[in-house]
Amino acid sequence: MSGLKLFRTDTTDSGMIEVMPRLAEIEADVQGLVEEHMETLLGVRFLASEYSTGSLHGGRIDSLGLDENGSPVIVECKRGTDAGVINQGLFYLAWLMDHRAEFENLVRDRLGVTAASHSLWSGPRLICIAGDFSRYDVHAVREHRRSIDLVRYRLFGSDLLGLETVASVSGGMQVARRAWRQSVAQAAADVQGAAMVELAGAVDEVLLGLGDGVNCVERKTYRAYQRLRNFPCLCPPQRSKLLVYLKFNPKDVDLVPGFTRDVSGLGHHGTGDLEVELRTPRDVERAQNLFRASYAAV
Structure with missing residues (x-):
């Protein structure tokens, strides 16, 4: 987290111990943690992990979900800094817009008919979660006409997770x-x-x-x-x-x-x-x- 310091009180020592931030060991650890607690962390109901976009498209979406307003959501997770995460996510968003029926069938199977019928296609979202983003990433999302959130994560100790919104833009609607x-x-x-x-x-x-x-x-x-x-x-x-x-x-x-x-x-x-x-x-x-x-x- 940018400039954030976290301390744990310790009455047996100096009174305060700094909890050092760290990145996950592997990318799958970040993805698994987010998927397990997606509704609490992001307000998004989890639908699917490693969702295949088919042999012609040739890709796997890290996570698919539906947010509390009914907007389809793609979540892409990276362990550290990855210059390609935004373009990759936009590539998957384009696929999603071309496969609405497939997504709504997934929602119907996982969340029921009512949730599928209330899907809000005017503003599908991309949430990128990574160890960090460059100033070029922040500038890039502000130039797009899509709903994109850039979220920086850090792990603290063995049981604390920090999320910081670096940039957030809304598009469509x-x-x-x-x-x-x-x-x-x-x-x-x-x-x-x-x-x-x-x-x-x-x-x-x-x-x-x-x-x-x-x-x-x-x-x-x-x-x-x-x-x-x-x-x-x-x-x-x-x-x-x-x-x-x-x-x-x-x-x-x-x-x-x-x-x-x-x-x-x-x-x-x-x-x-x-x-x-x-x-x-x-x-x-x-x-x-x-x-x-x-x-x-x-």
């Missing part, structure tokens, strides 16, 4: 954006609804301003703000309120009726167990600490 805008336009049909649309703009500004690497993924029923994983989801404005769902444990919050609600186990659009109800600019101010905590948690 035009169909989803149109659906979102239609939902917003319907809400703005009267004066009260227009006020909620304006309030949604204020929430959007706050969430995008929380830090670097925040991308928007738009579906008809919600807009997800993502930093590898979703941290809040904003639903289209209703006539007199906005609903935001946060990746935050409701048990860690003093719930306020009419403002915050535990929705774990309840069906709703988007992801997250804490519902925040916003009606006025004052509510947006009250919610900012919760927004920051949700951002920090991912």
